Amino acid sequence: MAERCERTELFVDQRAHCRGMTEPAPERPRSRPWFPAAFPGCCAECLDTFDEGDLIRSDGAGGWIADCCEGDDD
Template structure:
């Protein structure tokens, strides 16, 4: 069961208060930067399509190479440390 914020009763991942008033876009940028900093991911120079889910990714997205193709940060949780 997901945790809820004591102040807003929203799910913690949806609550701006729990995210220290960080917008979802800012949070995504932080996560993207963390992936790139790990050394296993690169910043996309061109737009492309995620080989795992088929979603389009844009320039600046975090991507990693797999035998199936380029995987975008949209599937980072699913890819894990394969």
């Protein structure tokens, strides 16, 4: 009888994990584009204010990230 994986109960020879292969790293979401703000607002990351014309981008949750926090996600 073939050996089974303790985690999934699949046959060991069918599981990359059991054969010593690691799972791939998760893909990073693509960065959202920067654009000039049409109105003044507040950075969702650091809560500093930004003015009309300052570079901002979406935070993906309905807020805006200003260029003051440009490198925080890299």
